[in-house]
Amino acid sequence: MTLILLALLLWAAGWTLNATLANGPARQSRAVHLAVPLIFGITLIAMWELITRGADVPTVILPPPSDIAVTFGNNLPMLWADFVQTILKGALSGYIIGNGAAFLTALLIDRSDYLRRGLLPLGNFMAALPIVGTAPILVMWFGFGWQSKAAVVVLMVYFPMLVNTVAGLSETTGMQRDLMKTYAASWSQTLTALRLPAALPFIFNGLKITTTLALVGAIVAEFFGSPTQGLGFRISTSIGQLDLALVWAAIVTAALAGTAFYGLVSLLEKRATFWHASQRKH
Amino acid sequence: MTRFIPPLVGVLLALFALWYIAVVPMNVQDTLTRAERAGVTVTPPSAVERRDTGALALVFGNTHALGESWSLDRPRLPAPHQVVAELYKSTVDEELNGRRGLARSGSLSTRGLLHHALITLNATALGFLIGTGLGILLAVGIVHSRVMEMSVMPWAIVSQTIPIVALAPMIIVVLYSVGVQGLLPKAVISAYLSFFPVVVGMVKGLRSPDSMQMDLMTTYSASTRDRLMKLRLPASTPYLFASLKIAIAASLVGAIVGELPVQKGGLGARMLAGSYYGQTAQIWAALIMAAALAAVLVWAIGAAERATLKRMGMAQ
Structure with a gap:
């Protein structure tokens, strides 16, 4: 359960970070254009990991990304x-x-x-x-x-x-x-x-x-x-x-x-x- | 239009002629085996030797024994008329005269092609609706939120370069193990395939009003909602239809591929069954049915496009 809460928190944090970056002063810069989608992608993968582990999703349905990386x-x-x-x-x-x-x-x-x-x-x-x-x-x-x-x-x-x-x-x-x-x-x-x-x-x-x-x-x-x-x-x-x-x-x-x-x-x-x-x- | 018809007919006739000619070398092994059994002398006389001989050499060496090329039971390449016969048998004949056909039982025969085409059509349509709906929603979100655009858009573009169909068997099996089966898993794949063309097209379309038009909305002090409903959405219609044509074709491919892993009917299942049992005519018939389905779907969207744009005064 805590892992799922953590996932939700992470989502909120990632989205806030992206919102500040995308509407901030440096929004036209190349770095931000690269960072925002990266943060979004990483947040999604981290949530996937936390939720599959937190909710004990059977690996025959959806394995966590760390398992996939190891395989x-x-x-x-x-x-x-x-x-x-x-x-x-x-x-x-x-x-x-x-x-x-x-x-x-x-x-x-x-x-x-x-x-x-x-x-x-x-x-x-x-x-x-x-x-x-x-x-x-x-x-x-x-x-x-x-x-x-x-x-x-x-x-x-x-x-x-x-x-x-x-x-x-x-x-x-x-x-x-x-x-x-x-x-x-x-x-x-x-x-x-x-x-x-x-x-x-x-x-x-x-x-x-x-x-x-x-x-x-x-x-x-x-x-x-x-x-x-x-x-x-x-x-x-x-x-x-x-x-x-x-x-x-x-x-x-x-x-x-x-x-x-x-x-x-x-x-x-x-x-x-x-x-x-x-x-x-x- | 009439400018195109004579050349088109010419090209099609040439293609059919080529098809009939290609049938001979493609089926020459089987034809000669049958001719040999019927007592005709063929060179070389044994099947083993013939297997190692080139198809063209066999054709020219045995011109007298090729009569059955176009009427084999299980040809490698069925002749066009055999495919048409199979199409007729599995649609009209099956429904009118078959034991389980429409005429006797009141419902489409499960052995007929129409039944399978309908299954595929259902999955295609459901997936297309889901994919298009979600795609339009996401595009509206992207146009209105900078964060969403910067986060999601690059991934939407990257996802276009990924062979998404590779996911199809997994989606089917995973959804099946969760207890979801039937139409929905296939529709999910269709939706997934039709989703991205719509997103990309609609983002372009919703952005298509020029700054003059947007300024006019500002002088009217139009709300974001009004801008969307009265300017952006109408302006995006041509883009929407262009993406819908791509999306419906992709949707059909998704449904057919989705039918491969679970043999529960549909044109994809029909093709796979045909390939297992060497029923080439059946595969070709299913293929032509799929092509006809694609043509009708794309045509229907084109017709809707013409009618809508005409009513909106946007037709060229």
């Missing part, structure tokens, strides 16, 4: 193997193939108005469909290895990326294209000098959206069959053994991988599109 630390080699299997082999290879194929298709479509008008509505439609549903079919075709996961990821990332790239390629204004025409620029010169740079913000938007989709595809596909490693496999088998701490450790791994993956693409975007309005400092 994570103890199983690092296994989780690393899962990471390699799911993220590097399944998600990353599918991500590269899918986005590459979508990019090439977009270039192809771009040359033909007929194809653009035919494929674009279809692409928009497909981008809204629950494509994860193809996972059982693809697992049946490509086996339990990483290839089937990569195939699911390819299908999941292809259409959002296609739609974004096509939108990006039509981003230039008539004036700019006319200028290229007066320079007697060929199609490929116009593409590399004008249209691809103009499309970059859209392409990166597609790349960022598809990072999460790639991980979701790779993990869900493992629920339908996988070798004896991989994050999706770990999650589904550990649930069967009611080892919730390990499930959470696998989820933490997936979350860290997802955030790092997204961060990496955003970093690339910052480097590549520093000139774009959305990247400039105000």
